[in-house]
Amino acid sequence: MLETRNVTVRFGGLTAVKDMSMKVAPGTIHSLIGPNGAGKTTLFNVISRIIEPTSGEVLFDGASLNGIPSEKVVYRGISRTFQNLQLFRNTTVYENILSGLIHEYRSREIPFLPGAGRRFTEGTRDRVLEVAEMMGIKDRLNSMPQSLPYGILKRVELARALVSAPRLLLLDEPAAGLNNDETREMDQVFRKVKAAGVTMLLVEHDMNMVMEVSDMITVMNFGEKVAEGPPAMIASDPKVIAVYLGKSDMGVRKRA
Numbered sequence: 001m002l003e004t005r006n007v008t009v010r011f012g013g014l015t016a017v018k019d020m021s022m023k024v025a026p027g028t029i030h031s032l033i034g035p036n037g038a039g040k041t042t043l044f045n046v047i048s049r050i051i052e053p054t055s056g057e058v059l060f061d062g063a064s065l066n067g068i069p070s071e072k073v074v075y076r077g078i079s080r081t082f083q084n085l086q087l088f089r090n091t092t093v094y095e096n097i098l099s100g101l102i103h104e105y106r107s108r109e110i111p112f113l114p115g116a117g118r119r120f121t122e123g124t125r126d127r128v129l130e131v132a133e134m135m136g137i138k139d140r141l142n143s144m145p146q147s148l149p150y151g152i153l154k155r156v157e158l159a160r161a162l163v164s165a166p167r168l169l170l171l172d173e174p175a176a177g178l179n180n181d182e183t184r185e186m187d188q189v190f191r192k193v194k195a196a197g198v199t200m201l202l203v204e205h206d207m208n209m210v211m212e213v214s215d216m217i218t219v220m221n222f223g224e225k226v227a228e229g230p231p232a233m234i235a236s237d238p239k240v241i242a243v244y245l246g247k248s249d250m251g252v253r254k255r256a
Helices: 040-047 070-076 093-107 116-135 150-162 180-195 207-213 231-235 238-245
Strands: 002-011 014-024 029-033 055-060 078-080 168-172 199-203 216-221 224-229
Touching: 002 040, 014 040, 014 216, 014 224, 029 040, 029 207, 040 168, 040 199, 070 078, 078 150, 093 116, 093 150, 116 150, 116 180, 150 168, 150 180, 180 199, 180 207, 207 231, 216 231, 216 238, 224 231, 224 238
Parallel strands: 029 199, 029 216, 078 168, 168 199
Antiparallel strands: 002 014, 002 055, 216 224
């Protein structure tokens, strides 16, 4: 489904990503991990079209994404979340989720079609309710973001990304800032999303989450891929243990 071919990114004299190739299979949860400064976020931003690669290519369903503006990838069936919450603080949860469909509003030229705005609202309400149900936030749709705990806000952002019915969902540190209970709940949310047929690529530092939900893991260090495989293989890979964590237990611990 998604492929990066020999992607290299240079910022002046610094090579942030070097000759990076990776394939994400459809219907899987694929994690991208590595120490700080490994190049994960840079590669993630190349895939989501925030950064143009110095060389190499990103393909989605066999078609190149190079040169496509970041705001246009949603039309290809790709959506993403951010490490830092990007919610509208002065609108309801329902309206925040609905904003994930703004691209449809524009494509239908609603301002120029009498009655189209009402039809748009009626036609999308069921989609908002469906993703809210999946995220367990259906009872929060009339709430304002500032009144909600952080774990719920993470689900709201995820719902906004899902409402456009993406085939590929890019998740940037979805467990960042969550406590153990909230992370466990997010694990279950990911399983629901996967069961709904959405492929996921996530950048994440929480090794418990990565090992529990991933089908495949790619490990980066100093901009290069150092290992790739299923969780059991990665957990016992000497290079990963030495380069990434330096611990025989991969840093995974039981949640309290």
